[in-house]
Amino acid sequence: MDGKFYTIYEVAQLLELHHKTIRGFIADGRLKAIKAGKQWRIAREDLELFMGGEVPSRSPDEHGHISMNAMKQNLVFSTTQNTTFSATQGAVPAANESISVSTVIDIKETSKENFERISNTLLAVMNSKGEVYANATIHIKYDEETKLFKIFLWGSIDFMKEMMSIVPLLMEDKN
Structure with missing residues (x-):
């Protein structure tokens, strides 16, 4: 376990989905997440389990955003x-x-x-x-x-x- 956690917005960017879709997956129990204060956090392992494979290695841009612009x-x-x-x-x-x-x-x-x-x-x-x-x-x-x-x-x-x-x-x- 590498201890990496993602925000809903980072997961939304990785999967190129809307953040409300990710919130729906959490609410439905499809995606395991933990609440840290008022924010949801998704463990890398839980995201990999949800995706059925490894989370793509993406380096954050200067604003800390993860991009998957290659998916045309x-x-x-x-x-x-x-x-x-x-x-x-x-x-x-x-x-x-x-x-x-x-x-x-x-x-x-x-x-x-x-x-x-x-x-x-x-x-x-x-x-x-x-x-x-x-x-x-x-x-x-x-x-x-x-x-x-x-x-x-x-x-x-x-x-x-x-x-x-x-x-x-x-x-x-x-x-």
Whole structure:
């Protein structure tokens, strides 16, 4: 354990997400964080567990901000959240939302054309409005320089099974 902790804003910059999205992950229990005074802190190990791999080494700029400017392409799709409300508990997930899973898929040495084909297909699948895609989120990034394609997925176990079966099929169909 190296003792490195990140703020919500640093994690948001690393993942190129809005800080409110990171706060939502913490509130949902998807991302483990500890409260230090009024601020949330995310341990490097917890961030790596959430991302499914090592946190990218990024050096802060002169303002202390961490940048991932290399990620040129960035696509996000999120379905609407179905929640029920209780007078005593506030927003409560529906019964079928009791388990949520997240993963990161890294596809190395991918051409921009292959990235576009796969990402367009995955976004079309997400738009299918199937029940398995309810409350699911996909975040897609591509770095042209390193030819690294990242797919961030959040959703139900069934959603994860579906997406994990689709991605390998799309990788085979490179023609």
